[in-house]
Amino acid sequence: MKKPITIKKSIVKLRNTGTQFYYPESGEYLLEVLELHAIEVEYQCRSGYCGACRLKLVQGNVTYCQLPLALINAGEILPCCCMPITSIELEI
Numbered sequence: 237m238k239k240p241i242t243i244k245k246s247i248v249k250l251r252n253t254g255t256q257f258y259y260p261e262s263g264e265y266l267l268e269v270l271e272l273h274a275i276e277v278e279y280q281c282r283s284g285y286c287g288a289c290r291l292k293l294v295q296g297n298v299t300y301c302q303l304p305l306a307l308i309n310a311g312e313i314l315p316c317c318c319m320p321i322t323s324i325e326l327e328i
Contacts, residue, residue, distance in 0.1 A: 247323040250275065251294055259320050266298065266315035275328070277315060284317035291315055296324030 248269070249256045257273055259266075267289055270277050279289040287306030291313055298318040308314060313326075 246296070246320045248320065249295075249323070249325040251325055251327045259324075263319065265301075266313070266318050266320065270315060277328070279316055282316045284314050287314060289314055289316045292327035294325040294327050296320060296322045298324065 245261060246259045247256055248259050248266075255273075255275070259269060264272075267277055267279060267282065277289050277291065280286040281288070284300070284302060284304030284306055287304070287308065290306070290308060292311055293313045294311075297320070298313050299321050300314075300318045302317055304314045304317055306314060
C-alpha cells in the first residue's frame with residue numbers, strides 16, 4: 237500500500253531524448269508515470285526487489301516509499317518504488 241506523500245510539482249527530463257514532462261502530484265511511482273508517457277523501461281517485480289528497472293539519476297532527488305531490496309549504486313534509482321522530490325534528469 238502506498239503511503240501518501242506530498243510532492244512539489246517537478247519536471248522529469250530525459251537526457252538522451254530531451255523529452256520533458258511534469259510529474260503529476262497524484263503520488264504515483266516514477267515507473268508508472270514514465271509508462272503513461274510511453275517511455276519503455278525494463279522491469280520485473282515493480283516492488284524494488286529485482287533491480288531490473290534501474291536507471292541513472294543525473295540530477296535531482298527522489299524518495300522511496302519503501303526501501304528497495306535490490307542493490308543500487310550511487311547515482312542510480314529504481315523508478316518502480318520512488319518518486320521525485322525535486323525536478324530530475326534521467327539518463328534514458
